[in-house]
Amino acid sequence: MNVINLFKIALRALNGNKFRGFLTMLGIIIGVAAVITMLAIGQGSKKSIQDQISTMGSNMINIRPGTGQFGGVRQSAGSMQTLKLEDYEAIASQAEYISAATPEVSSSGQVIFGANNSPTSVYGVNPSYLEIRKYNISQGSMFTEMDVKTSAKVCVIGQTVVENLFTNGEDPVGQTIRFNKIPMRVVGVLESKGDNTMGMDQDDLVLAPYTTIQKRVLAITYIQSIAASAVSEDATEDAIAGIEEILRQRHKIGVGDEDDFNVRSQKELISMMSSTTDMMTILLACIAGISLLVGGIGIMNIMYVSVTERTREIGLRMSIGAKGIDILMQFLIEAILLSVTGGIIGVVIGISSAYLVKSILMWPIDIQIYTIILSFVVCSATGIFFGWYPAKKASDLDPIDALRYE
Template identity: 70%
Template sequence: MNYKNLIKIALKALSNNKFRGFLTMLGIIIGVASVIAMLAIGQGSKRSIREQISEMGSNMIMIHPGNGQFGGVRQSASSMQTLKLEDYETIRHEASYIAACSPTVNSSGQAINGANNAPTTVYGVNADYMDIRKYTVGRGEMFTEQDVKKAAKVCVVGQTVVDNLFTAGEDPLGRTIRVNKIPFKIVGVLSPKGYNSMGQDQDDLIIAPYTTIQKRVLAITYIQGIFVSALSEELSDRAIDDITAILRQNHKIKAGDEDDFHIRSQEELSSMLSSTTDLMTVLLACIAGISLLVGGIGIMNIMYVSVTERTREIGLRMSIGAKGRHILWQFLIEAVIISVTGGVIGVMLGIGASAAIKYLAGWPVFVQPYSVVLSFAVCTVTGVFFGWYPARKASNLDPIDALRYE
């Protein structure tokens, strides 16, 4: 069997109907391009979410009071007082696999500077909080451990707070603002971080010593949470197990009893968001894959028409010695050429469309090599699958009946 000759015959047959061949390819082209572009959008979104979570601290662990029951009534986590400064101190000194640790208390209210005011949140933390949350001081300096011990009324503010309170462009360093009627001297301004993946403004905050917020703003002795940074993202689970054991021992929780605290990690949030984006990516790819199915049906339809139009040619070739398998391969090669050529054009169009979406719409897009290989493989299989039956029909034609066909 001379495959080279069969390919020449298939190319010649397709060149006789160029426009019809292009229209047949169109379904494959659109399908492949759509699959590549949709997978690129999905993967781009996934990478963007992971990068934004990494900016918030990919190895961050958050400890909050858990739900509890008093007199048969379940209390909300916000009303619980199960975390104490002793818990923070124990975790800080005894926990393994952690790099930084900070207690947290916070209060929402109006920040006021002269005639300007704006709602914001003030967070009471220590200096480790900056490393845990990946914040940096752009101007000025961070408050010191001595400020924490003295419960000094100093703070570091985000850029959004500066924009809202210093509308005339004044230098905020050294100025005093009021939060819930308590004066705070600004010693530093945070470098801008923008919005996170959940749409929260990471620059709309005030950071102050936790002792100041505890004593002067909230008048409480307990803490509302503990933020911890694991040595690495891979060690987050070990750090969580270690912290859990420490807190259960501190709180004298018996084996089998429910914890009175909750521990969450950024890795957990990242996995949840990644699974959501993966589901959306698969959904988009399936919708785009319908175009490949339509394209495959188009190939089958055109091959049926081609077999009908060339019945006499088939009969003539079989009468001079061509066997059924030669006819089968001739039409199968035509179907594969249509699908592969459409696949090549579709790959180029899909990569081009992905680039256009990235630069024109500003969406996060990432074309992975596997999506190109997968799309090309699928379109090739599509050509073979949908071209097989018409080719088989052509190979089974009776030469005498074919020659008599009008």
């Protein structure tokens, strides 16, 4: 018996029990739809996180003080004073694979304009900060290197600060605001970047020359951190190695001794966040995949019932020349048709559900072609795996016993 005839026989058998066939496919449909939807949400979240981190500067490198121990007490990184302005100058002039660098000092407090005030953070940096953090100026201009050298009382503010202080629609550029009683003239306004992946408002900030913040706000001579930008994302590891070598030499750190600084890159953050989202996606897909297992068991159960109901039919086919392999293939094809048809319907429902989640809940989604291919492979494997034993049982029936079966 050829394969085409076997398909025709299988289709006629399934057509005779449409409702039972649909109920059998239901587990497969739900499983495939759930897997595709969960993977789309997981991959969408991963891509969204990567895109948001990239807007912060995917090749950005942060150098911060390390922890230290003095008098038997371990000090936190925030209280350490191991980074000096000379360290920044050495990195800026000597480090390879670095396109830009800036010292960083920061403070929190109230920013005031007229009768309006708002809590915010001020960051002392140099003009390269815009390039490193991927900020752009929407109004006015960035302060200059001359402003840094003269510790000028000028600043650039984010959109959130503009909204909180200039409530009457005033042009911020040229206005004087106060931060902790220190007047600063606004020379520019940053373009809006929105919240980052941790939910922090990237527009709620004030940028000023680091020398101004050091002398007039914090009264310190050291710097709290250094931000740098590698020439490319691929060169980040080489840039970090060069920075670490420069700082070890400057701080006279011997081989095997603990560094008094930490160097981290956005690439590490992307890797960590991606691995976390991947793990969660796999977990969700595995939970959804349980429906596929249940659906497969349903197929096996129905095929057992089908073999029992059609025992006399099997005996009749064998008595007129059908071989065991023909009977095996007939029932196996029925099982595969059930699973693959359920898989096709599940794929359509899964894709529709993913876009429904995007439109209603506004969650990011990313449907990968491999998830659809994987669904068909799993469906076919499910049909073969769970349909094999009932089909084998049918092919092993004795024709005479089958004809006598009531």
